[in-house]
Amino acid sequence: MxxxxxxxxxxxxxxxxxxxxxxxxxxxxxxxxxxERSEGADSASGEERPASHAPPRGAERASGDIASTAxxxxxxxxxxxxxxxxxxxxxxxxxxxxxxxxxxxxxxxxxxxxxxxxxxxxxxxxxxxxxxxxxxxxxxxxxxxxxxxxxxxxVREAVPTTNRGYAAVIEATVAASRLDVPGYDSEVLRERLDYFESVCERCGGPREREAFERLRALSG
Missing domain, CATH: 2.30.110.10 (Electron Transport, Fmn-binding Protein; Chain A)
Incomplete structure (x- = not known):
């Protein structure tokens, strides 16, 4: 393993x-x-440990933060x-x-x-x-x-950055994948897509905007 x-x-x-x-x-x-988390550290707050404070490799089983068998x-x-x-x-x-x-x-x-x-x-x-x-x-x-x-x-390590345009693209793929699926309101989903596109336009870079153009083409 x-x-x-x-x-x-x-x-x-x-x-x-x-x-x-x-x-x-x-x-x-x-x-x-x-x-799933086992009973142990951080369970009282109900919050998960941020990635930047993750335990060292191999330490999860010793600390009990993560259920060893899950x-x-x-x-x-x-x-x-x-x-x-x-x-x-x-x-x-x-x-x-x-x-x-x-x-x-x-x-x-x-x-x-x-x-x-x-x-x-x-x-x-x-x-x-x-x-x-x-x-x-x-x-x-x-x-x-x-x-x-x-x-x-x-393969490579990078300094983490937060970009709302990228996040909007990811959320938009979820909405687009549910269009015309029974149980989901397509009109509501299209409104979400319009909103995510506006976020992408304001906050994204060229690659995010290219991704959204491709998303529109694929989802019709």
Whole structure:
């Protein structure tokens, strides 16, 4: 077993590559849910430890901050390519990507690569996946998967920055992916997209604006 190449908290948005029947690696957006916390430090406040104060590698089990037996998890909605490839291959590459265009392509288009690891990835983890549950949400079957890293690597390190335009692009991909899905109000989603686009225009850079143009084209 290996460790995640970066601290996980809440839901971390990633890009996952899974190998399809054509031998190519399909890109998709994947929200990785951090392992459930055990009873211990910080439980009284109900707040998670910020990434900058994460314990050293290997210290989680000793401190009791993270439940030692609880894996990170992710969900697939419906019979997607990721669902199929998880089921048939039992593995994938979870990648930490900060390029907004790559994220939009992964979330809203059918994007495939010949190699599993993306050149845009700052870090990645090859994971074994195991389905742990299935539930019905309206007309959609939702599968929950346990993710267990077996290999990981940090490719590059960077000074963290906060950009509202980038965050707006990520939130917009969620809204766009739910357009015309039963149970969601498309008019409300389009209003959200308009708002996120205005944030991107005010706060984003050229790459964020290019990502939003691509998002509009893919979502119609």
């Amino acid at each position: 290996s460790e995640w190449p970066a601290p996980l908290r809440g839901v971390t948005e990633t890009v996952v590559t899974t190998r399809g029947p054509n031998g190519l690696w399909n890109l998709a957006a994947l929200g990785v849910h951090a392992p 894996p990170a998890t992710a969900r697939t909605f419906g019979r997607t390519r990721t669902w199929r490839n998880f089921r048939e291959r039992g593995e994938g590459y979870v990648q930490f990507v900060d390029d907004p265009v790559t994220f939009v392509e992964a979330a809203l288009s059918v994007a495939e690569r010949e190699e599993p690891v993306l050149s845009e990835a700052a870090a990645w983890a090859r994971v074994d996946v195991e389905r742990t549950g299935v539930e019905e949400r309206g007309e959609t079957r939702v599968a929950t998967w346990a993710l267990s890293p077996v290999e990981s690597r940090v």
